Amino acid sequence: MHNFEYHRPTSVADAVQSLKGAEDGKILAGGMTLIPTLKQRLAAPSDLIDLGAIAELKGIKDEGGMITIGAATPHAMVAESEVVRRVIPALADLAEGIGDPQVRNRGTIGGSIANSDPAADYPAALVGLDATVQTDRRRIKADDFFKGLFETALEEDEIVTAVSFPKPEKACYAKFPNPASRYAMVGVMVARAGGAVRVAVTGAGPCVFRLPEMEQALSGNFSPDAIKGIEISADGLNSDIHGSAAYRAHLVSVMARRAVTDCA
C-alpha cells in the first residue's frame, strides 16, 4: 500500500476534525475491506482516521424501544449479544453468518453500511427492519441511506456513529452464501411490524432494494404461499462468475419464501 498519515482520535468530534483537515482522508473502522483495497492500490488516501480508540462508538443499548448498535461494534459482538438474540434474533443470526470468525471479530456495522457492498448482509437488515442511521450530524432512514453500488447518502466528511433498530414482531433473514467468501449471493430479510411487512434483498442487485409486491402480498397473508407466484425480474440484477442474473432472481424468490417459513 501507499503510505499515509495515521490518526487515532479518541472522540467523534476529533475524528470529524481530522477528516475535514485531511486532503483525501478515509475512515478506518474494522478495515476488512479498506486494508485489502489499500494493499491492492485501488485507493491511496492521504490520511487514515482510525475509529478504534473511540469508546463511545462501541456497544449495544436497549433503550427507547430501540436496539441501538454503536458504529464500531464488531459483528461478533452483535452475534453474541444476549439482548439482540432475545429481541431481534434475525439480526443476531445475520451477524453470525457474516464471513468467518476473523472477519466477524474485526468488521463493524458502521464500516459495512458505509461501504455499501452489493453483497454485504447488513444493508438487508437495516432496510428490512426499518432502521435509522445516526451520523455525527443527522439521522438518516435506512430507505434513504443506500444509494447504489458502494454509494450511500453520507457526505465526504460524515461519520456513522450508530444504527437504531425498532423491535419487529417477527423477522427472519435467509441467505444463500457464496460458499468461498460467505458473502450473500442473495440474502432476504423479511420483517413484520405493526401490521406492515418489509422485504429487503441484498446480493442480487447493485444495492439493497425492497420488493413492494411481496410486501403487499405478505401484509394480507403472512405465509410462503402468498408470494409463491410472484415473479422476480432479472433486469438489472448482478451477473458474475458466481451466478447469472436469472439465477439470482430465482434465488430471491426461494430465499424470501424460506425467510417467511422461518418466521412461522
Added chain:
Amino acid sequence: MAGHHVSTTINGDAFEFVCEPDETLLDVLRDRLSLTGSKEGCGTGDCGACSVILDGRLVCSCLVLGAEAEGRTIATIEGMADGDRLHPLQRKFLEHAALQCGICTPGILVAAKALLEKHPDPSETEIRYWLAGNLCRCTGYDKIVRAVLDAAAEIREGRDAA
C-alpha cells in the same frame, strides 16, 4: 510519514516498537520483532495463516495496522507451547499428521485454541464452522478436525482429573 511509537503486550511480555503507518501488525511481528511464526499467505484476510489473538479475539494480523496495536494485548503462536512442552493441540496435530507443508498450521493452531477456550467440547460441525477462516490446501481438513477433536477431549480429561 511519521513513525508511530507503539506499546503493546505480546504473549505476556511488554513490547515497544516504532512502525510506519503502512506496516501491518503481521509486518511488525515478523520483520521488527522476529516473531516469524505467523505467516503471510494471501495478505488480504482470506487465508488465516496470519491469525493472532488481539484482546481475546481471533483476527488476521495482515489486516490490522501495527499502529492499531497501541495498548492492546496480543497472543501469537510463539506463546502456545510452554517452553519445550507442546500444547495438546500441537501434539495432536503431530500425532494425527494434521499438516503437510505447514504454512497454515500456526494460524490454524491459534484459531483452534481460541475455539477450545470458548467451546471446550465442540462438535465436528462447530469445528469446521469456527475454522472457516483458515485455509489449508494440503490436508483436506479431515485430519485437522480429528486432531482438534482429540485435543479437546484430552484437555477436558486433564481438567476433570485436576
